[in-house]
Amino acid sequence: MNGWRARAAMLALAYVAASRGVGNLYPWSSFEMYGATRLTSASRIAVRLEDGDGQDGVVEIERFSRWRCAAPPDVDPRRCVGQWPFFHVEARDLEVRAHIDAASDPGDAGRAAVVVRRVWRLGDGPARAEDCELARCEVAP
Amino acid sequence: MRLAWSGGDRVWLTRAIAAVAIENLVEMARAIGQGTPTPPHPGAPGWLLAIAGSVAATIGIAALGVVAAVASGRRDAAIGWTSAWIVAGAILAEAHAALGPGPYRGWFFVGAVGLGVVLGRLWARSAARRDLEPAAAELGALALLSACYLGAATSKLGGAGAAWADATTLRAVALAHAHVDAPGLSAWLADAPRVATVLAGATIAIQLGAIGLWLGPRSRVAATVGLVGFHVGVAAFARIGYWSPVVLLLALGLPWPRWIAALRVATVELGETSSAMPRADRRLALGLGAMVGLAWALPIRGYTDAHHRSRTLDTGDTVEREPVVAWGPLRAGEAIVDGWIVDAIEREPSRVMVVLAHPDDGRAVLWISAREPGAGRGSPFDRPGLRIAYEGADRARPFATAAGVVADRLAADPSVAASWE
Known part of the structure; x- marks a missing residue:
């Protein structure tokens, strides 16, 4: 290795070592996203239409801009006691809640729907999905 | 070059x-x-x-x-x-x-x-x-x-x-x-x-x-x-x-x-x-x-790590969890500080979930487990021998004071360390 490559290596290693020390403090980062542990499950909040549209009857929350729910969906993952624990991305869950909270009322155009948390169990075969009901709502595009 | x-x-x-x-x-x-x-x-x-x-x-x-x-x-x-x-x-x-x-x-x-x-x-x-x-x-x-x-x-x-x-x-x-x-x-x-x-x-x-x-x-x-x-x-x-x-x-x-x-x-x-x-x-x-x-x-890592609760234990296979009335110095229902109470305590084989609740500010969850000597710095609530990851459920009042009080009480109680053995 010539001197320039050695200098580049020294710079790179120093950045990695410093970042391991501070964690994440701009401009240093250990870029540890999703690296801390092996994941064997996943989850995502979505909506099931009672009249059965969408792939497997479940579609994204964002497909509907108007919402009226009997009670706001509780996105706390421990609400799904039958499935917990599982991997979830808090920011994605809170995006869902913010979308529903900010939505206007569907009026008479609402279709019956159930907000669910879909939980996948992952192994060496295809993913196995289970749904946990979070709220009953009416939705419209 | x-x-x-x-x-x-x-x-x-x-x-x-x-x-x-x-x-x-x-x-x-x-x-x-x-x-x-x-x-x-x-x-x-x-x-x-x-x-x-x-x-x-x-x-x-x-x-x-x-x-x-x-x-x-x-x-x-x-x-x-x-x-x-x-x-x-x-x-x-x-x-x-x-x-x-x-x-x-x-x-x-x-x-x-x-x-x-x-x-x-x-x-x-x-x-x-x-x-x-x-x-x-x-x-x-x-x-x-x-x-x-x-x-x-x-x-x-x-x-x-x-x-x-x-x-x-x-x-x-x-x-x-x-x-x-x-x-x-x-x-x-x-x-x-x-x-x-x-x-x-x-x-x-x-x-x-x-x-x-x-x-x-x-x-x-x-x-x-x-x-x-x-x-x-x-x-x-x-x-x-x-x-x-x-x-x-x-x-x-x-x-x-x-x-x-x-x-x-x-x-x-x-x-x-x-x-x-x-x-x-x-x-x-x-x-x-x-x-x-x-x-x-x-001492910056304690701050920067606090953005992320430990997800390690959230992701594995389902484990038994048993609600308990008391654990170490904590009892379900007791007041901690600033209106925060211990809402629930549930035990798993290798960790304990303590749910804190506040009448106006919602809930915060502490995950308490054993911390190996020499383990890297974790959340600001970690104490010697204790790893205390957290989840804040609401953005209103920070729960940090109550979490800190709970952490100090747990650290001072020898029965907590013994409970991992």
């Missing part, structure tokens, strides 16, 4: 880096202005949250950063301009992180590249070779861009280990982010464990291969193509689009002057052999050593 911009006018490279910095600064200000649905960092200093809460302060800092970035893109710009936009970026990135969602790593790449530019130029000055500054800046930028990916790879290998490249981890990340009703790549990947294994292994290999960015011209192009492909793949599978590093990779990794004659000029380049500059190298080594030493010596 032949770099991508050897024989080229590096002012264009400097402008490309400045352009990414400007885009990031504007994006940071916009993200702060929009607010976040997540609870604020329980230990965030007031001044940082005050900046995040002030439109004028946010816009002002972003504007100063943009001015500095524009100035840094001029020919022969002072090092101070690059340093100034890094500082502006640091304040905005940390203010956004303190609002709740934690650090957005897509913004860190250009910060690291800027730091590399500064270090490279300082080295050239230290060697009394200002003629080498542009080339040394390019090498510094390349080195620190590669370090971002080396950090990502070593975090995976040091965290989950080789098991990260198994049939489940990458699928979990993709499924948690992708649209459930999108009949695309993610849905296909969900049912393709072997493909997931290959892609996860390739991810680590490509990230480790980032050292190719500074090994030689061919390895640089190969590493660039691999890393750009990695970012495109992550965007396609998991809807996580990091485009700033893609622009930086394309700017730093491809030999534009070789392809575009208008970019070619007479330049001073880094010699092929090791130009012995022991004094400058000693200063660089001392400076880098000081940087690493400070990073580990300052």
